[in-house]
Amino acid sequence: MDKLTVLVTDDDQDIRDGIEIYLKNEGFNVLKAANGLEAIDMLKQHEVHLIILDIMMPKMDGITATFKIREERNIPILMLSAKAEETDKIHGLSIGADDYLTKPFHPLELMARVKSQLRRYTELGTYARQEQTEGLTLHPEAKEVRLDGEPVKLTPIEYRITELLLKNAGRVFSISEIYELVWNEEAYNAENIVAVHIRKIREKIEADPKNPRYLKVVWGLGYKIEK
Known part of the structure; x- marks a missing residue:
């Protein structure tokens, strides 16, 4: 099977680059975007299997981007945010995100969540009958x-x-x-x-x-x- 591709979207270049290092070490292809508009443009040009998406970004925030992505795509979305309030988490999940991680996070936890979402997304069901x-x-x-x-x-x-x-x-x-x-x-x-x-x-x-x-x-x- 070809390598799976993860799109990392965050306005902080250091965070994008840091996540990229861990993802590539795990064998993933990595694309990077600095805001929601760039992320949506990337999705039109590349096959993406999971999106890591920050909430607070210029030009287009993660909430708006998630809403627009969900109009056409059902790929897993893992949200990142510096906000720890439960309401932000619920809001992100309610408009279509699959998981949520609060900054600062441990890179190994992020990798575990990425793998878990991709495993569920890519595996076919085990039941033959409907x-x-x-x-x-x-x-x-x-x-x-x-x-x-x-x-x-x-x-x-x-x-x-x-x-x-x-x-x-x-x-x-x-x-x-x-x-x-x-x-x-x-x-x-x-x-x-x-x-x-x-x-x-x-x-x-x-x-x-x-x-x-x-x-x-x-x-x-x-x-x-x-x-």
Whole structure:
């Protein structure tokens, strides 16, 4: 398999160069951009498998860039920010980012998160059959969820949550279980993060998100997709 390409987007050249060194040591191709506009232009010219995207940048910030990228692409987005507030994290995740790392961060943690996101993005599903429930179907070979035969535009994290629940239709998963199985790390203050993604999924698969047909909450226990 050809090398995977990571696009590093940060207005700080030292950070871009530092991340590039670690990524290349791990065998990745690296592209670099100084702001969101440059990143979007890079995506038009190159095949990119993951984006590392700073939030605070001139010309176009990471939030705006993520929103625009998600209009056409579902590649993993790992956000960076010097801000540690939970609201910034939730905002980034709510508009389509897959993961979030606060500066300053340890390079080895960044590499671990990059590998984790790429592994989930590039691996095909292990189930040959289609999982389905009343018009909502999972197609692992294409990494797609379809509603009444039409593909649903999900981010990688949204897809993995839906995949987990569809493959286990009828089973209730706690918030901690969803977080640990999807993010592959220990759940800590995961309630808001998972809830944001559940809300976004409902907006895409439910005719009436406030009265969901598929993705149900079981109060005090967690979430499930009805059989």
